[in-house]
Amino acid sequence: MTDALSLLxxxxxxDSAFPSGAFAFSSGLESLTNEGKVRDATGVHGxxxxxxxxxWFSFDRPFLLCAMDAANDPQQLLEIDARCHVQNTSDRLAxxxxxxxxxxxxxxxxxxxxxVASFNAAIAQAMRGHAGGYEPVVQGVVAAGLGLSPLQxxxxxxxxxxxxxxxxxxxxxxxxxxxxQSLLAQIAPTMAKELSTPCHEKPGSFSPLSEIAAVxxxxxxxxxxxx
Amino acid sequence: xxxxxxxGLGARPVAAELRFRALGGRTFLARQFTPHxxxxxxxxxxxxxxxxxxxxxxxxSSGGVYSGDDLSLEIGLDAGAQVHVTTQASTIVHDAxxxxxxxxxxxxxxxxxxxxxxxPDPAILMTGANFCNRVTARFGREARVILGxxxxxxxxxxxxxxxxxxxxxxxxxxxxxxxxxxxFDLCGSDWPARTGGFACSGMMIVxxxxxxxxxxxxxxxxxxxxxxxxSVFSDRDIALIRFLAPDGAALSKVMAALWxxxxxxxxxxxxxxxxx
Numbered sequence: 001m002t003d004a005l006s007l008l009x010x011x012x013x014x015d016s017a018f019p020s021g022a023f024a025f026s027s028g029l030e031s032l033t034n035e036g037k038v039r040d041a042t043g044v045h046g047x048x049x050x051x052x053x054x055x056w057f058s059f060d061r062p063f064l065l066c067a068m069d070a071a072n073d074p075q076q077l078l079e080i081d082a083r084c085h086v087q088n089t090s091d092r093l094a095x096x097x098x099x100x101x102x103x104x105x106x107x108x109x110x111x112x113x114x115x116v117a118s119f120n121a122a123i124a125q126a127m128r129g130h131a132g133g134y135e136p137v138v139q140g141v142v143a144a145g146l147g148l149s150p151l152q153x154x155x156x157x158x159x160x161x162x163x164x165x166x167x168x169x170x171x172x173x174x175x176x177x178x179x180x181q182s183l184l185a186q187i188a189p190t191m192a193k194e195l196s197t198p199c200h201e202k203p204g205s206f207s208p209l210s211e212i213a214a215v216x217x218x219x220x221x222x223x224x225x226x227x
Numbered sequence: 228x229x230x231x232x233x234x235g236l237g238a239r240p241v242a243a244e245l246r247f248r249a250l251g252g253r254t255f256l257a258r259q260f261t262p263h264x265x266x267x268x269x270x271x272x273x274x275x276x277x278x279x280x281x282x283x284x285x286x287x288s289s290g291g292v293y294s295g296d297d298l299s300l301e302i303g304l305d306a307g308a309q310v311h312v313t314t315q316a317s318t319i320v321h322d323a324x325x326x327x328x329x330x331x332x333x334x335x336x337x338x339x340x341x342x343x344x345x346x347p348d349p350a351i352l353m354t355g356a357n358f359c360n361r362v363t364a365r366f367g368r369e370a371r372v373i374l375g376x377x378x379x380x381x382x383x384x385x386x387x388x389x390x391x392x393x394x395x396x397x398x399x400x401x402x403x404x405x406x407x408x409x410x411f412d413l414c415g416s417d418w419p420a421r422t423g424g425f426a427c428s429g430m431m432i433v434x435x436x437x438x439x440x441x442x443x444x445x446x447x448x449x450x451x452x453x454x455x456x457x458s459v460f461s462d463r464d465i466a467l468i469r470f471l472a473p474d475g476a477a478l479s480k481v482m483a484a485l486w487x488x489x490x491x492x493x494x495x496x497x498x499x500x501x502x503x
Contacts, residue, residue, distance in 0.1 A: 046420070054421070058411070058412070083408075086408050087409070089409045089467055090458050090469075091458035091459055091460060131462065200412070203410075204396075204409075204410035205411055206412075207421055208469055209422060209423035209425075209454075212454055212456035212469050212470070214456070215456040215457060217457075
């Protein structure tokens with residue numbers, strides 16, 4: 001696949017109009033906002049740069065790259081997906097990851113993205129429907145199927161996480177639309193620099209503030225988001 | 228006194244082992260191998276605990292964990308045994324002063340129908356500390372485990388100088404294989420931003436009674452300053468509550484409150500207080 005074609009396919013699949021369902025999750029931002037821990041653009045910037053992005057690099061990224069390498073081996077993908085399952089130790093973040101992953105599996109199966117249908121069938125055959133199809137694993141399969149380079153696959157996935165988060169911040173009223181774009185422009189160099197660093201050998205995460213926020217059940221506010 | 232101590236630089240690996248057995252409705256310490264710096268109290272039995280539950284305090288004959296230490300502890304429970312293991316106080320992880328880190332490995336082997344509370348006091352990570360902590364719990368069918376794991380970042384000079392590095396891993400293994408693995412590898416300088424400025428972080432896990440989670444969340448919410456969130460994994464019958472605390476006092480309170488809440492659900496009555 002040519003670079004231009006890969007780029008176009010990456011833009012298509014990471015566009016906010018692509019039906020991944022990511023819009024339903026705020027990664028803990030809604031609780032943090034309702035509880036007064038995040039009040040403005042500075043607060044959103046802090047959570048994004050110190051919680052969300054580090055979690056993606058240390059947790060999602062290794063699974064995505066493993067899945068890219070194993071994209072044509074459904075049994076190996078199932079093993080990677082099972083490891084992702086036991087390491088997702090925040091129940092709502094795990095649920096969000098599965099829901100987004102399964103949406104991606106469904107849509108990409110329908111539009112014929114290579115490797116996706118066989119992985120989807122393997123999940124169904126292994127009876128892992130309730131516990132399988134995690135977002136970074138599916139993103140790795142999709143990236144390989146679209147012929148993306150590892151860097152393109154990672155950049156697309158990371159961009160999806162960051163834009164979903166800022167979009168949630170806008171809908172929660174903690175960030176204006178222009179402020180959101182300014183924030184994205186501001187953090188892009190840091191994201192690019194981090195993408196050039198070696199990937200963690202073992203997936204893990206330490207973002208306790210957002211992870212706790214994501215699983216807190218609010219009784220005082222009606223929730224816009226599932227996390 | 229610290230929970231697990233050290234014997235200084237260039238130390239060889241030191242391994243301790245404790246094995247418990249239930250006989251006639253009472254749990255006994257059937258085997259103990261506790262080389263220096265490990266030390267234990269005799270088992271205690273508290274009225275109000277589950278029948279025959281032994282309570283044992285881990286101690287240390289040294290002043291903390293130091294660069295180069297390689298300490299391991301294996302705690303085994305035979306079928307039906309009931310044990311509460313805690314520490315006399317926190318484990319101080321000293322400044323590695325740029326040298327190699329210290330390692331602590333804990334293996335919990337909880338046989339079918341056994342019950343283990345493993346609730347060490349937090350690790351206090353001093354400025355410059357470099358620490359690798361691994362806890363593995365293997366459990367059989369119908370086994371129940373309450374497991375605590377917590378850390379506190381501390382600069383004795385009050386200048387907020389961070390620890391060097393913390394690699395932390397907690398793994399739960401059922402007869403079917405690994406069911407939960409929580410791990411992270413963190414530079415100390417990242418601690419304040421990742422915790423949102425809290426000095427203490429930790430989690431408590433209940434295996435074999437996920438229903439205890441709701442009570443634990445309510446208990447955590449009663450401790451001022453603590454920020455806690457519950458995850459329930461019904462498919463594995465596991466509850467995991469993660470928490471942040473502003474200081475050591477709040478951390479101790481929340482860990483005690485969480486354990487009381489969990490034990491009350493597991494045993495049907497509040498547990499006896501463990502004095503330290």
